[in-house]
Amino acid sequence: MASLTAKERVMKLLNGEKVDRPPIFSGMGNVIKPVLDKSGIVFSRVHRDPDLMAKAAAGMYREFKFECAVVPFDLGVEAEALGARLNFYDEVEGLLYPTVKEKCVTSADDVKIPSDIRNAGRIPVVAKAIKALRRELGNDVAIGTYVLGPFTLAGQVKELDALYEESFLEPEKTGKLLEKLSGFIVEVFKVYQEAGADYFTLREMGGTSDVMSPRSFKSLIKPHLKRILSEMPRPSILHICGDTNAIITDMAECGADAVSVDHKNCLAETRQKLGPKAIILGNFDPIKVLHKGAAKGVGPAVIESLNGGASAVWPGCDLWPEVPKENMEALMTALQDITIKVA
Amino acid sequence: MAGWLGSGKTTLIIALSKGLSQKGVKVAILVNEIGAIPVDGRVIQDYGLTVKDIGGGCICCQLAGSMMRTLRLLREGPNPDFVILEPTGIAVPHAIKEMLISAAPSGEITLGPTIVLFDTTRATKLLGYETLQRVVTTQLRDADIIALSKSDAVEEEALAGTAESVRVINPRAQIIRLSVTNGDGMAALTRVVEDMTVTV
Numbered sequence: 001m002a003s004l005t006a007k008e009r010v011m012k013l014l015n016g017e018k019v020d021r022p023p024i025f026s027g028m029g030n031v032i033k034p035v036l037d038k039s040g041i042v043f044s045r046v047h048r049d050p051d052l053m054a055k056a057a058a059g060m061y062r063e064f065k066f067e068c069a070v071v072p073f074d075l076g077v078e079a080e081a082l083g084a085r086l087n088f089y090d091e092v093e094g095l096l097y098p099t100v101k102e103k104c105v106t107s108a109d110d111v112k113i114p115s116d117i118r119n120a121g122r123i124p125v126v127a128k129a130i131k132a133l134r135r136e137l138g139n140d141v142a143i144g145t146y147v148l149g150p151f152t153l154a155g156q157v158k159e160l161d162a163l164y165e166e167s168f169l170e171p172e173k174t175g176k177l178l179e180k181l182s183g184f185i186v187e188v189f190k191v192y193q194e195a196g197a198d199y200f201t202l203r204e205m206g207g208t209s210d211v212m213s214p215r216s217f218k219s220l221i222k223p224h225l226k227r228i229l230s231e232m233p234r235p236s237i238l239h240i241c242g243d244t245n246a247i248i249t250d251m252a253e254c255g256a257d258a259v260s261v262d263h264k265n266c267l268a269e270t271r272q273k274l275g276p277k278a279i280i281l282g283n284f285d286p287i288k289v290l291h292k293g294a295a296k297g298v299g300p301a302v303i304e305s306l307n308g309g310a311s312a313v314w315p316g317c318d319l320w321p322e323v324p325k326e327n328m329e330a331l332m333t334a335l336q337d338i339t340i341k342v343a
Numbered sequence: 344m345a346g347w348l349g350s351g352k353t354t355l356i357i358a359l360s361k362g363l364s365q366k367g368v369k370v371a372i373l374v375n376e377i378g379a380i381p382v383d384g385r386v387i388q389d390y391g392l393t394v395k396d397i398g399g400g401c402i403c404c405q406l407a408g409s410m411m412r413t414l415r416l417l418r419e420g421p422n423p424d425f426v427i428l429e430p431t432g433i434a435v436p437h438a439i440k441e442m443l444i445s446a447a448p449s450g451e452i453t454l455g456p457t458i459v460l461f462d463t464t465r466a467t468k469l470l471g472y473e474t475l476q477r478v479v480t481t482q483l484r485d486a487d488i489i490a491l492s493k494s495d496a497v498e499e500e501a502l503a504g505t506a507e508s509v510r511v512i513n514p515r516a517q518i519i520r521l522s523v524t525n526g527d528g529m530a531a532l533t534r535v536v537e538d539m540t541v542t543v
Contacts, residue, residue: 029405075405089409096412097405164433165348168474210435213477242435287445318405320445 006067007198010142013312014199014235014257014279021335022312025068027144027201027237027260027281029075029318033095034325035059043095043321044088047074050128058133061141064328069137070144071129072122073318074098075203078148078188079156081114081121095321105157108176117187127195134196142198147188149204149238150178150224164211171220182224186231193233201237202228202256208242217247225254237281241317245269252278262316263288271309281314290327291320298330345482346460347469348432351492351523355460355532356427358523362533363425371423373413407446414452425455425536433478436485455536459486460521463497466505483509486516488535495522 004012009023036043039055046052053071060066074097076086083104089096105111114120118127126145133143148156154177155163167174189200206212207221229236238251239260248270251259258279261270265283274280282305284290289301302313313334346352353374360370417423430439436457443452459482462469469479483489489509494502506518517535521528 087409089412092412094408094412096408099406099409161348161432164431164478168472171474208435209477210438210481211433211478213473216474216477287441291445320407 005140006061006065007140007142010067011198011235014237016257016277016279022306022310023067024313024332024335025066025142025144026070026315026319027068027146027199028070028203028239028315029073029146030060030066030068030070030315031056031073032060032319032321032323032328034328035063036321038063042093044090044092044098047072047088047098048122048125050125050132053125053129054132054136057129058136058141061137064332066328066332068142068144069133070146071133072126072145075148075152076100076156077122077126078153078185079104081117081123081188082153082157082184083112084157100156103157103159105154105177106159106162107173108180111157111177111180111184113180113184117184118191123188123191127191130192130195130197143196144199144201145189145192145197146201146203146239147185147192149202149207149221149240150181150185150228151221152204152206153181153185154178155206167216167220171216175220175224178221178224182228185228189228189232197233199235199237200233201239201260202232203239205239205241207240207247209240209244209246210242214246214250218250222250222254229255239281245273248273258311260314264316267305267308267310279311280309281312282310283308283314283316286315286317286319286323290315290331291323293327295324295326295330298327299334302331302334344427344429344458344460345434345436345485346432346492347462347475347479347482349465350432350460350462351521352429352432352460354523355490355492355521356429358529359533359536360427362529363536366533368425368537369421369423371417371421371426372429373417373426374429407442410442411446435478435481456487457485458488458490458532458536459483459516460490460492461505461509462493463491463502463505464493466497466501466508470508480512483512483516486513488532489513489516489518490521490528490532491518492521492523494520494527495525 004020009019010025012019013023036056039059041052041056046056057069057071061069076098079100080086084100085102086098087101088098130143207217235257237258237260238254238256241262243264244251244261245265252274258281260281261283263283263285267283270280284301284305289298344352356372360372363370469475491505519528519531
């Protein structure tokens, strides 16, 4: 097979076609300090300026040939559009992600879906960044974007303890909240699709099996993920954190084109449960391997995930912004000098 | 200090802090919800010490930076000997540890033990309800110390049974019978907090 462009490789993989080698990419946050430093970008400003956001995202391809450009970087965009107040840590020079400082919802009735989603909060910032990325990178690189899943978003707008307690004891109330948020999530994805994004990740980290029982996931969260994935743009990826092997078949049944799992999953078990055709993304450890580990350990970790059944070189979560340059370079050269069997 | 909602974390933290303070140890408390902690609001205002959703199980990865910033502000300001962290009731302790380890340069912080409170008055519900079981057992598995809280309110036989049940879930944890009301277990808990530390 002739060598593919980065975008062709990513899009073919996500569309279930053959590729020359597994792409090295992500659908989650992945900007790192060497890229920010090279462009003189202050992290706290990158989240509200579409040009800076695009420049930082493009830098991962320009600097390292990481085979994607993904925006946004934080997990507060949708919550802010729904009325939650965020702290952007403007006064801090370090690498701090914006966090929710004031929640805005106690029940489904409190959720006010913006009448003009295109212009709500920072949704237009992300959309403009996607357009800027297309201008800047042309058609060589796939542009990815993500939106939080309904349960995770609920945890960003409603106090967490109250959300979980309600979901355990009065799940029908939580169901109403998730239903309302699901419609909003689909519309946000559509705005990003119109702006030109190529692939779409639904990040339902709050559905983790560490906290949610498989039965609760199945009855409370799965129906909403199914609905969102049937209405949102494609190719689509569903990501859930923690060891998800207990719910992995339910995840697959939600209908995404690919599932993404974190480093706590035994990938071989995931592959065994989903079969040879499933597109499974994951799951090298972005903290222990890429951030804190030595460069020489990156390649073996990547190969281990591919041998375990991963369809691509894809981190188990966001890349921590302080990933050292040499580790990122080791990631990008991990597939050199080895023969990869492509399904 | 983790534990399901209503397990007595805040009550224990206040008691534990008082005990440590009386021994000359300076303690700071980092809580998810300020509600029941009797602190001087100016401290929070002066230092900006608020961190939402500690260990929420949703977005741990992106909270690491703000958590470390808060700890550094504490060090530069009040400079406590200990920080007691009270996360959300659904917190996954190992995720919080991973978060701190990811954000802290080697040797910058020293991790104390993970104390998980288990409400002995609701043992059947916590271990029996399928919906609660997952988060409760995850917390218990992550514990270095399991504090059987409200032990004064439970018959001896039931308490022994609960101790046995949690031991099956986590055989390596130290189990302490705790009653903040009558002081049972407080001295033992104070000792292990002082003794069990690991630099990361």
